[in-house]
Amino acid sequence: MNETVLDDQSSPQVRFGEELRRSRRARRWSQVVAAERLGYSPAHVSYVERAKRSATRPLAVKADEVFETGQKFYELWRRCTRAALLEGFAEFADAEARCRRLRTVGLVIVPGLFQTPAYARALAQASVRRGAISQAEADERTEYLALRQEILDQKTPPMVHAVIEEGALLRTVGGLRVMAEQLRHLEDLAGRPNITIQMAPFGIGENLPFTLPVVLLNLPDHSVVGYAESTAKGHLERSRTTVAGWEREYDQLLVEALPTAASLALIRKVRKELQP
Incomplete structure (x- = not known):
């Protein structure tokens, strides 16, 4: 042909x-x-x-x-x-699909790799209602997210470590049922041997080093790249100096964040409070 x-x-x-x-x-x-x-x-x-x-x-x-x-x-x-993706995101997604280790900071909302379909759709539909994207773009984004999430279920998944701000648990997205399902999903993910979830409580205050979501990716060639985004665009950061600075701040955040057992207890507590 x-x-x-x-x-x-x-x-x-x-x-x-x-x-x-x-x-x-x-x-x-x-x-x-x-x-x-x-x-x-x-x-x-x-x-x-x-x-x-x-x-x-x-x-x-x-x-x-x-x-x-x-x-x-x-x-x-x-x-x-x-x-339909944010400018710069496609390049990040390519690197994400190849990574051996992923570290992420979730602010305001649950990180994309951990989102349930209903939670992701609720966020996308909110953007449609605001006129930020079209319905077609919303559908494409949710479909693409499902494709990205396949890395968590592959035969040899990457090691994933996420620090999620407490506010992401308390911000009800999609209604009580959708949010309760999302929190249950976080509990299930935390039980996987390759996934670690820690919560950053409000008590951290000014010691929270990041004001925007950040992702650090360890690639097969042993290099480390970072990704951050603003409202308008995303950026894959390759500068070793910049990425090393992000890694130091991430390590400092781990010291301030709750231990894994306490983090899981907080997720369960919030989920139970959502249920009638």
């Missing part, structure tokens, strides 16, 4: 729809026939072709199978998800 040249000026979502239409017509299939083979309704196929509905990972995988296109649709779907 000849390689299709895609218009780089089009959005990833438009390019996915155009390639789906081109592949279908190359087989002389109607939308009804293509939909039957893909396992979706004709209306859904029509919406995706016209970029009125976002492509999903299952659709991309199935399209590659049906049209025998290797991973073309899968790669187009990955472009769609990245287009």
Whole structure:
């Protein structure tokens, strides 16, 4: 099959729809026939072709199978998800997927890798209601988060250490039921041998060294990179001097944070208070 040249000026979502239409017509299939083979309704196929509905990972995988296109649709779907991400985040996500060790500081909300689907959707929908992102972008972000979280379940997962500010437990996201489920998920994660969770209580006060969420990644080549983000953009930090400074502050935070047993007790206490 000849390689299709895609218009780089089009959005990833438009390019996915155009390639789906081109592949279908190359087989002389109607939308009804293509939909039957893909396992979706004709209306859904029509919406995706016209970029009125976002492509999903299952659709991309199935399209590659049906049209025998290797991973073309899968790669187009990955472009769609990245287009909805904060500037600089895609580069971080690539490094995160390869890391051997991950250290993170969670402020205000639970870190992404630990979020339940319902918790993540609640955050995304709040952004939609504020007009910050579109519904399609919200769907793409939650789908991409699920993809990132797969590193926790792989055969050899990275060692993960998270320090989460107490406020992230007390800030009810998605309602009481969603928040209780999220806290239960944190308890379950804390039971895994490769995951350590410590809480930073309000009593730390001015000794909390970070004012923005920070992630430190140990990569296979033994280098360490950092990631931080503002409201507008994210930044993957490679400067050894800067990253070493973040590592020192992280180590100081561990001294101030609650021990693991006390941290787990705090999570359970807050969860029980949420339940009627």
